[in-house]
Amino acid sequence: MKKLSVIGIGAGDPDYLTIQAVKALNRVDVFFLMDKGPAKQTLLDLRREICQRYIVDRTYRFVEAYSPERQRGDVDYAASVEDLNRAKQATFERLIDDELSDGQCGGFLVWGDPSLYDSTVRILQSILDEGRCAFEFEVIAGITSVQALAAQHKVPLNSIGGSLEITTGRRLAAGQVGDSPSVVVMLDAEDAYRQVSDPDTHIYWGAYVGTPDEILIAGRLGDVADDIELARKAARQANGWIMDTYLLRKP
Ligand SMILES: C[S@@+](CC[C@H](N)C(=O)[O-])C[C@H]1O[C@@H](n2cnc3c(N)ncnc32)[C@H](O)[C@@H]1O
The missing domain is CATH 3.30.950.10 (Tetrapyrrole methylase, C-terminal domain)
Incomplete structure (x- = not known):
């Protein structure tokens, strides 16, 4: 079975990581990096720094994925969020299918905590509900x-x-x-x-x-x-x- 770990990394300071998050980082084989927008490089660099700092004696790799953007301007807000989540769902499905082998663990490094204004958990749950990919997942709380x-x-x-x-x-x-x-x-x-x-x-x-x-x-x-x-x-x-x-x- 494939495994996924949705890890809250805290909202800025690498010292915000919990011990539970550090343990989870050390179980991950492939990190999926989904950042976008003007802050993309800074946010990616911080995620790489966190992995370098906390992962010991383990090989892992990063896969950067295009993160779809919400349609802005004169559009229905709820509909545009729904469209965005559908596009993100397709991206997540592709990453899980193509980048993870059976028995491997994929990691999503979520800014702050995954429960607050973040769609990662909702999207993974929808994929499971629709029965399109099989995997187990865990959620690790972070400092919001x-x-x-x-x-x-x-x-x-x-x-x-x-x-x-x-x-x-x-x-x-x-x-x-x-x-x-x-x-x-x-x-x-x-x-x-x-x-x-x-x-x-x-x-x-x-x-x-x-x-x-x-x-x-x-x-x-x-x-x-x-x-x-x-x-x-x-x-x-x-x-x-x-x-x-x-x-x-x-x-
Ligand atoms: C998409 S939400 C993600 C929230 C995140 N999951 C959390 O637990 O904080 C992004 C918003 O969180 C807030 N935010 C995130 N990190 C922040 C930081 N380091 N300082 C101030 N606000 C921050 C801002 O309001 C930003 O627009």
Whole structure:
């Protein structure tokens, strides 16, 4: 039987890897690298560094695969995500069929944790449900960018006894957030924190958290929103891409 290991590698710092993840890395024969976009090279380099650092006395190889992109612009968002996942499913099936022999283990190195805004587990489950390839798979938890952000700012995510919502910049910009006192926003392409009407909301913002390029800004939204917007623009210009997350705490 072929085996797959979906390994959360943490959200930036190679020291974020858990001991369970290190053990899983040392069982993998073939790593599938699926990164895309302007950050591709940096993300690939980090994955190679992690393997070099933590794998001992074992031969392994990398297979880079073209990672399909979501259709953008004036398209139905849910439909475009579904199309993307179908294309990714075809890529995964090909990798499992062509690159793994019976008894070998394939590894997916997932940024942060595989449970949060990542489709790897969903896609593998769909392949199994459709009975197109046979394999066993395991999921190894990683440190998410949300945990890394909270640790770097030295704040708890929730207020005492309060709930926490984790959502996207798209939903925040559309006013589609619930009434949790604490909201974490990811995947924000548009400075969606600008849409928050109460300037007394506290924001804990972080870009490239856990990496040497890390930037942290915290404060009353009314006081720091301009600083964050400027820092985002400058960082995007300097690096060609940005990865940022923030916690909003309602007053
Ligand atoms: C596709 S999601 C993947 C999340 C990932 N699975 C996790 O556990 O953090 C990518 C988003 O995560 C956030 N993110 C990931 N790494 C980050 C980092 N090092 N610093 C700040 N935000 C990060 C950003 O909001 C980015 O747009």
